[in-house]
Amino acid sequence: xxxxxxxxxxxxxxxxxxxxxxxxxxxxxxxxxxxxxxxxxxxxxxxxxxxxxxxxxxxxxxxxxxxxxxxxxxxxxxxxxxxxxxxxxxxxxxxxxxxxxxxxxxxxxxxxxxxxxxxxxxxxxxxxxxxxxxxxxxxxxxxxxxxxxxxxxxxxxxxxxxxxxxxxxxxxxxxxxxxxxxxxxxxxxxxxxxxxxxxxxxxxxxxxxxxxxxxxxxxxxxxxxxxxxxxxxxxxxxxxxxxxxxxxxx
Amino acid sequence: xxxxxxxxxxxxxxxxxxxxxxxxxxxxxxxxxxxxxxxxxxxxxxxxxxxxxxxxxxxxxxxxxxxxxxxxxxxxxxxxxxxxxxxxxxxxxxxxxxxxxxxxxxxxxxxxxxxxxxxxxxxxxxxxxxxxxxxxxxxxxxxxxxxxxxxxxxxxxxxxxxxxxxxxxxxxxxxxxxxxxxxxxxxxxxxxxxxxxxxxxxxxxxxxxxxxxxxxxxxxxxxxxxxxxxxxxxxxxxxxxxx
Numbered sequence: 001x002x003x004x005x006x007x008x009x010x011x012x013x014x015x016x017x018x019x020x021x022x023x024x025x026x027x028x029x030x031x032x033x034x035x036x037x038x039x040x041x042x043x044x045x046x047x048x049x050x051x052x053x054x055x056x057x058x059x060x061x062x063x064x065x066x067x068x069x070x071x072x073x074x075x076x077x078x079x080x081x082x083x084x085x086x087x088x089x090x091x092x093x094x095x096x097x098x099x100x101x102x103x104x105x106x107x108x109x110x111x112x113x114x115x116x117x118x119x120x121x122x123x124x125x126x127x128x129x130x131x132x133x134x135x136x137x138x139x140x141x142x143x144x145x146x147x148x149x150x151x152x153x154x155x156x157x158x159x160x161x162x163x164x165x166x167x168x169x170x171x172x173x174x175x176x177x178x179x180x181x182x183x184x185x186x187x188x189x190x191x192x193x194x195x196x197x198x199x200x201x202x203x204x205x206x207x208x209x210x211x212x213x214x215x216x217x218x219x220x221x222x223x224x225x226x227x228x229x230x231x232x233x234x235x236x237x238x239x240x241x242x243x244x245x246x247x248x249x250x
Numbered sequence: 251x252x253x254x255x256x257x258x259x260x261x262x263x264x265x266x267x268x269x270x271x272x273x274x275x276x277x278x279x280x281x282x283x284x285x286x287x288x289x290x291x292x293x294x295x296x297x298x299x300x301x302x303x304x305x306x307x308x309x310x311x312x313x314x315x316x317x318x319x320x321x322x323x324x325x326x327x328x329x330x331x332x333x334x335x336x337x338x339x340x341x342x343x344x345x346x347x348x349x350x351x352x353x354x355x356x357x358x359x360x361x362x363x364x365x366x367x368x369x370x371x372x373x374x375x376x377x378x379x380x381x382x383x384x385x386x387x388x389x390x391x392x393x394x395x396x397x398x399x400x401x402x403x404x405x406x407x408x409x410x411x412x413x414x415x416x417x418x419x420x421x422x423x424x425x426x427x428x429x430x431x432x433x434x435x436x437x438x439x440x441x442x443x444x445x446x447x448x449x450x451x452x453x454x455x456x457x458x459x460x461x462x463x464x465x466x467x468x469x470x471x472x473x474x475x476x477x478x479x480x481x482x483x484x485x486x487x488x489x490x491x492x493x
């Protein structure tokens with residue numbers, strides 16, 4: 001479980017996150033949602049330690065990330081896997097080398113063992129026979145899958161996904177969302193996913209935190225989000241004509 | 251001043267939380283190929299012509315019958331070894347390697363590849379930048395040696411083929427009153443220049459923010475700042491080591 005307490009962050013005097021707290025349980029897909037510019041990605045970066053918040057704390061199963069010393073932080077980072085918006089695959093390495101990279105750096109495994117592991121995770125995300133291809137030679141959806149494979153290749157406890165379906169068609173988005181949810185259940189990891197895609201929200205939102213203007217405005221799940229009664233959230237959900245029509249039927 | 255401070259903090263950050271020696275070794279070898287081997291052609295072309303032009307222009311200026319022909323070769327040697335081989339090659343390398351380092355790291359930054367390394371617990375500045383600086387400091391002195399040799403050879407070809415001086419006069423001029431310290435001076439300069447070009451370019455690229463346009467700006471800025479730093483260091487080293 002990841003717990004965040006009173007996280008605040010500002011850039012150049014502009015408050016981006018304002019006193020945000022919440023709990024993200026293990027084994028379910030936790031979503032942070034909100035309109036563009038509400039601080040979702042900043043909050044995720046605060047949680048993974050890429051940005052240091054001005055106030056508040058982040059607890060990984062009770063262990064404070066911000067107060068941890070370098071060794072403890074390094075250990076906690078070994079338990080983290082992250083999927084970035086564009087996949088963030090290393091351009092100079094092929095797919096196999098990309099996925100093997102965390103194993104090369106963080107484990108003492110033999111080459112054969114690492115290769116087995118890489119093939120296993122690639123097969124788990126539905127990719128086979130692309131080991132020697134370069135990132136530039138594969139599609140956007142495949143890049144996301146390779147990103148997921150790289151994130152889970154090391155025994156992780158925490159999986160973070162920053163807008164995993166941005167730039168993908170609706171069908172591929174759905175497949176990526178389902179894959180993340182399956183992996184979350186299968187590996188029993190704490191997954192936090194940042195998104196503003198309503199298909200993702202309705203499809204895999206087992207816990208949802210809604211942010212608006214840097215504040216946590218609502219929390220719940222996909223079963224009660226459509227009937228939250230929260231004005232800000234309803235404006236966000238029912239922004240399109242299609243969703244407005246749907247609202248009338250509810 | 252803020253940028254200079256950030257630059258030194260950046261340099262310091264490379265020496266904390268380093269990875270294993272073996273991972274740096276492989277990366278450094280790769281960078282040696284990228285920085286050194288892949289620059290040989292451009293260095294060979296520029297230095298050969300540099301030596302040839304120096305010989306021809308020196309001969310053009312030394313028209314007095316009181317000055318013997320071998321002096322042209324002597325002047326060419328001093329100019330090439332003391333200044334042209336280390337400094338002009340540094341400017342060329344700043345353009346080729348510096349821009350490549352800055353744009354490579356800038357692209358990694360904007361595509362979140364550097365963030366991916368940090369999330370994995372890797373010290374990205376150390377992992378990505380240190381091998382580049384070490385490789386530059388190893389390979390650039392070798393490039394300067396090649397540049398010096400080819401510049402003198404270019405001077406020889408230009409001098410003898412145009413009849414400015416004979417082969418014997420050129421070789422005599424190259425050898426007479428030779429001070430071996432000039433070679434040491436050139437090599438000391440080359441190590442300092444390599445460090446400046448690699449580290450300044452890496453700094454510019456590593457802290458790129460924005461998109462593709464900013465990567466281009468970082469690359470341009472890396473070349474400009476590296477060239478200024480090289481010229482400034484050139485003067486300081488000349489004052490310190492030659493006076």
